[in-house]
Amino acid sequence: MTSLTHLERLEAESIHIMREVAAEADKPVMLYSIGKDSAVMLHLAKKAFYPSPPPFPLLHVDTTWKFKAMYELREKAAQEAGMELLVYQNPEAQQRGINPFQHGPLHTDMWKTEGLKQALDKYGFDVAFGGARRDEEKSRAKERVMSFRTSTHGWDPKNQRPELWNLYNARKKKGEGIRCFPISNWTELDIWQYIMKEQIEIVPLYFAEERPTYEYEGGLFMADDLERLEEAMGTLPEITMRSIRFRTLGCFPLTGAVESTANTLADVVQETLLTTTSERQGRVIDKDGGDASMEKKKQEGYF
Amino acid sequence: MSDAIYKTDALIAEDIDAYLEQHQHKTMLRFITCGSVDDGKSTLIGRLLYDSKMIFEDQLDALTNDSKKVGTQGGEIDFALLVDGLAAEREQGITIDVAYRFFNTEKRKFIVADCPGHEQYTRNMVTGASTADLAVVMIDARKGVLVQTRRHSYICNLIGIKNIVLAVNKMDLVDYSQEVFDKIVADYAKFAEEIGIESFTAMPISGFKGDNITVAPSENTPWYEGPSLIEHLETVEVLSAQDAEKPFRMPVQWVNRPNLDFRGFSGQIATGAVKPGDAVRVLPSGKTSHVRSIVTYNGDVDEAVAGQSVTLTLTDEIDCSRGNVIAVADNPPEVADQFEATVVWMDDEALLPGRGYWLKLGSQTVSAAVAEPKYEVNVNTMEHLAAKTLALNSIGVAEVTTDKPLVFESYADSRQLGGFILIDKVTNATVAAGMLHFSLRRSQNVHWQAVDITREEHAKLKNQAPKVLWFTGLSGSGKSTIANEVEKRLNLMNRHTFLLDGDNIRHGLNKDLGFTDADRVENIRRVGEVAKLMTDAGLIVLTAFISPFRAERQMVRDLLPEGEFLEVFVDTPLEVAEQRDVKGLYKKAREGKLKNFTGIDSPYEAPENAEIRVNTVEMSPQEAAAYIIDRIMPLK
Numbered sequence: 001m002t003s004l005t006h007l008e009r010l011e012a013e014s015i016h017i018m019r020e021v022a023a024e025a026d027k028p029v030m031l032y033s034i035g036k037d038s039a040v041m042l043h044l045a046k047k048a049f050y051p052s053p054p055p056f057p058l059l060h061v062d063t064t065w066k067f068k069a070m071y072e073l074r075e076k077a078a079q080e081a082g083m084e085l086l087v088y089q090n091p092e093a094q095q096r097g098i099n100p101f102q103h104g105p106l107h108t109d110m111w112k113t114e115g116l117k118q119a120l121d122k123y124g125f126d127v128a129f130g131g132a133r134r135d136e137e138k139s140r141a142k143e144r145v146m147s148f149r150t151s152t153h154g155w156d157p158k159n160q161r162p163e164l165w166n167l168y169n170a171r172k173k174k175g176e177g178i179r180c181f182p183i184s185n186w187t188e189l190d191i192w193q194y195i196m197k198e199q200i201e202i203v204p205l206y207f208a209e210e211r212p213t214y215e216y217e218g219g220l221f222m223a224d225d226l227e228r229l230e231e232a233m234g235t236l237p238e239i240t241m242r243s244i245r246f247r248t249l250g251c252f253p254l255t256g257a258v259e260s261t262a263n264t265l266a267d268v269v270q271e272t273l274l275t276t277t278s279e280r281q282g283r284v285i286d287k288d289g290g291d292a293s294m295e296k297k298k299q300e301g302y303f
Numbered sequence: 304m305s306d307a308i309y310k311t312d313a314l315i316a317e318d319i320d321a322y323l324e325q326h327q328h329k330t331m332l333r334f335i336t337c338g339s340v341d342d343g344k345s346t347l348i349g350r351l352l353y354d355s356k357m358i359f360e361d362q363l364d365a366l367t368n369d370s371k372k373v374g375t376q377g378g379e380i381d382f383a384l385l386v387d388g389l390a391a392e393r394e395q396g397i398t399i400d401v402a403y404r405f406f407n408t409e410k411r412k413f414i415v416a417d418c419p420g421h422e423q424y425t426r427n428m429v430t431g432a433s434t435a436d437l438a439v440v441m442i443d444a445r446k447g448v449l450v451q452t453r454r455h456s457y458i459c460n461l462i463g464i465k466n467i468v469l470a471v472n473k474m475d476l477v478d479y480s481q482e483v484f485d486k487i488v489a490d491y492a493k494f495a496e497e498i499g500i501e502s503f504t505a506m507p508i509s510g511f512k513g514d515n516i517t518v519a520p521s522e523n524t525p526w527y528e529g530p531s532l533i534e535h536l537e538t539v540e541v542l543s544a545q546d547a548e549k550p551f552r553m554p555v556q557w558v559n560r561p562n563l564d565f566r567g568f569s570g571q572i573a574t575g576a577v578k579p580g581d582a583v584r585v586l587p588s589g590k591t592s593h594v595r596s597i598v599t600y601n602g603d604v605d606e607a608v609a610g611q612s613v614t615l616t617l618t619d620e621i622d623c624s625r626g627n628v629i630a631v632a633d634n635p636p637e638v639a640d641q642f643e644a645t646v647v648w649m650d651d652e653a654l655l656p657g658r659g660y661w662l663k664l665g666s667q668t669v670s671a672a673v674a675e676p677k678y679e680v681n682v683n684t685m686e687h688l689a690a691k692t693l694a695l696n697s698i699g700v701a702e703v704t705t706d707k708p709l710v711f712e713s714y715a716d717s718r719q720l721g722g723f724i725l726i727d728k729v730t731n732a733t734v735a736a737g738m739l740h741f742s743l744r745r746s747q748n749v750h751w752q753a754v755d756i757t758r759e760e761h762a763k764l765k766n767q768a769p770k771v772l773w774f775t776g777l778s779g780s781g782k783s784t785i786a787n788e789v790e791k792r793l794n795l796m797n798r799h800t801f802l803l804d805g806d807n808i809r810h811g812l813n814k815d816l817g818f819t820d821a822d823r824v825e826n827i828r829r830v831g832e833v834a835k836l837m838t839d840a841g842l843i844v845l846t847a848f849i850s851p852f853r854a855e856r857q858m859v860r861d862l863l864p865e866g867e868f869l870e871v872f873v874d875t876p877l878e879v880a881e882q883r884d885v886k887g888l889y890k891k892a893r894e895g896k897l898k899n900f901t902g903i904d905s906p907y908e909a910p911e912n913a914e915i916r917v918n919t920v921e922m923s924p925q926e927a928a929a930y931i932i933d934r935i936m937p938l939k
Contacts, residue, residue, distance in 0.1 A: 003330045003541055003544040003547075004330070004331075004608070004610050004611065005327065005328055005329060005330060005331075006329050006330060006331035006411075006412040007327065008610070008611065009331050009610060010331075011612070012571055012610055012611050012612040013612075015571070015612035016556070016571040016612050019556040019557045019569055019570075019612070020556060020666075022557055023556055023557045023625050023666070046600060047599070047600040047601075048569075048612070049557075049559065049569075050598070050599065050600040050614070051559070051561050051565060051567075051598065052559055052560070052561040053561075134403045134405070135404075135405045141402040141403055141404060142400045142401065142402045142403075160400070161732060161733040162426055162427070162429075162430040162649050162724075162733050162736070163430060163733075164429070164430050164433040164434075164722065164724055164733075164736045165433045165434065165718055165719065165722045166434075166571070166719065167663050167664075167722070167723070167724050169663065169724060169726050169731070169733045171661070171726055171731040172731055173731065184403075185403065185405075185414060187405045187407075187412075189326070189407070190412075193323060193326065193327060196323070197327065266319045266320055266323065267319070269319060269323060270315060270316070270319040273315045273322075274315055274316060
């Protein structure tokens with residue numbers, strides 16, 4: 001008997017983690033961001049509980065600023081998995097018209113950080129699956145698979161529960177929560193390779209195509225919704241058609257595109273492996289607040 | 304730097320499909336690096352990431368800047384900065400937590416657990432080692448085998464890591480001297496034999512300069528005949544390959560029941576392999592059946608092996624639920640409720656012998672108590688020391704008793720069925736990790752005798768619902784007085800009651816116990832068991848004990864059926880109780896003549912969710928009793 005391959009080991013580990021949560025949590029939920037990591041996580045959930053549908057709903061904490069193509073896939077993916085889809089938009093952010101252009105870091109804070117806390121409290125979810133990976137960013141390298149949060153959603157990196165073998169401690173008091181990261185040990189390359197192997201559907205924006213783009217503060221962005229863009233920026237930026245794709249997906253005004261002609265999975269993987277900049281670099285969020293920025297966001301309750 | 308690594312790169316550019324095909328079939332090795340701050344551990348990992356091209360240009364730019372700003376390598380690239388993640392660690396220049404890193408070579412994917420080396424981080428090292436196939440023990444060539452080397456090696460061996468690499472680092476600082484290297488290896492071999500490490504692989508390296516990391520021998524060590532670190536990591540056998548050779552066991556995590564026609568048992572195979580048609584036994588019940596199918600999302604499969612997560616269906620409708628273990632029928636694991644185990648304590652609050660903790664092993668969770676340790680191991684000298692308890696980062700051997708039988712194997716045979724964690728019942732923190740050695744008593748030998756007159760029938764005859772009214776509060780709070788008053792009133796109402804009073808019990812059943820924390824725990828455990836027997840007999844039991852710890856009150860609550868345990872918090876502020884000082888005990892305690900007195904030099908943990916709370920400052924004992932009676936009626 002030959003050993004399991006690394007993908008088989010990773011898959012088995014993720015499935016094990018999801019089943020532990022299903023067995024021990026009162027009311028779990030899977031956070032679904034519609035990106036490639038979420039797509040893999042959702043696929044693993046289908047495998048973990050087959051022939052049952054995954055025994056929890058999907059939750060999308062929406063900012064209203066996602067790409068149109070993402071919203072389209074969202075509905076379809078939930079339906080195909082036989083899962084309930086919950087969409088939450090922070091009403092306060094909605095009311096104040098928070099947007100990435102005028103409000104900078106507040107946009108992420110209000111829509112995502114606050115939105116997530118509100119959604120978890122509203123539905124009373126005690127364990128939330130997230131698609132974060134340890135290879136993404138330095139402070140995530142130390143995140144536990146089951147990351148304990150206080151009743152105010154805070155994270156204390158110095159006071160984490162030790163995780164040994166494949167034993168996860170999912171015990172908590174009423175009101176406290178756990179963020180669970182079943183794909184912690186996957187790398188970006190593993191994700192791509194698995195998408196290829198399992199033929200998982202992902203948002204077409206990951207593949208290169210001629211798309212309308214504009215430049216903003218030194219970055220290249222896609223003009224996904226001209227009307228809102230004009231409204232938020234006051235004036236419409238200069239739009240040029242370019243062949244672009246995305247390495248990571250978030251809010252369209254915050255997610256930098258890369259010029260590329262990679263339009264198949266193999267080409268995308270090739271480009272990923274030969275690239276010289278790291279995955280999160282296209283995101284603005286890591287940079288405000290200096291070096292410890294993500295760690296700080298997590299202490300405040302960001303995923 | 305190795306050609307192999309660049310060959311991979313070339314393949315990516317030239318033939319991506321071929322590369323992906325090759326990558327898809329790679330195996331994975333998990334390893335841990337142990338060493339102290341100055342051994343260059345983080346530098347080595349940074350180097351591995353760098354050499355296998357896992358560092359991107361933007362990260363490299365940031366690293367170059369950081370190296371100039373806060374680096375310790377005189378402006379040269381400081382790889383350690385790449386690895387030490389948390390802000391606090393960067394400031395102090397030490398690695399506090401376990402960080403996981405990833406890299407690939409042409410042959411394998413690697414996950415590195417980067418662990419801190421100081422003695423106060425023993426728990427982090429144990430954590431990182433628990434999932435590792437291999438350990439790299441780092442030594443500074445200038446310093447040789449140190450106390451910390453012994454500690455790290457002892458822990459790796461304890462956790463069952465068979466592949467140990469002795470990386471003699473900083474060879475550049477000893478002029479790549481073979482003599483220095485050979486002496487270190489000889490010293491280490493002697494020590495390794497003493498503690499039972501069967502074999503190890505030693506190599507001279509420089510994480511900073513890159514010697515013998517990817518190719519060996521490096522120009523500087525022509526005398527070295529072994530493999531480079533990467534070559535070695537690429538070829539050693541991984542743990543899961545060994546697990547596949549062992550007898551079949553699968554802990555059931557989740558029962559899969561989408562409809563009435565399908566009942567599957569989901570779990571990750573711990574050891575061995577399984578095929579449809581195999582005879583299996585479900586533990587602890589011992590019922591047998593056969594495997595009907597191995598169900599996966601991609602269709603039924605013909606075989607599944609250790610490490611895979613699957614769903615099994617059986618040919619018979621037998622009881623099987625989470626916590627059970629499905630095993631090969633003719634060679635099942637043992638079932639027991641008393642064990643000898645090695646325990647590694649991981650919490651600031653020390654072990655309290657006798658206290659009930661949750662024990663999680665595989666998918667089983669039971670209540671367990673750890674006895675006073677047989678001995679503690681000095682992790683630096685491996686000496687056995689006498690110990691009453693285990694504090695943070697201590698390792699000891701002790702008896703563990705569980706309240707329900709546990710399906711297990713010795714840790715040496717199976718990490719999955721021999722490794723466990725202990726969880727504090729009040730804080731829910733993971734307080735310890737343990738490794739089972741063997742059972743001390745097969746639980747089959749002590750059976751529950753079935754009786755015909757059940758607890759329901761006892762209660763029915765007395766025309767009442769049994770209860771335990773558990774009075775807790777400081778000494779002098781008025782527990783005994785109020786409990787006595789409540790019993791008198793119940794007696795008048797023709798209720799069958801019994802009052803267990805702290806002082807009285809200590810004259811008889813518990814006269815062998817003192818007032819240390821451990822004895823207090825045992826005191827309450829016995830009273831809890833007696834109260835339980837009395838409720839089985841149909842009685843309404845009143846207890847008046849200080850019972851200062853939440854965990855033990857919870858333990859008694861867990862002994863009884865839901866709703867039968869009513870916690871009565873006799874809430875009297877310390878100043879008031881001390882002022883009353885009916886028995887003159889507070890005075891003695893204040894004078895230091897009485898040790899371990901609750902409220903003075905021993906803690907009282909007030910209830911957080913008591914069913915009933917009485918305030919004795921505002922209520923007289925009679926009012927309190929009436930109030931309690933009101934709350935507990937009708938008692939039928």
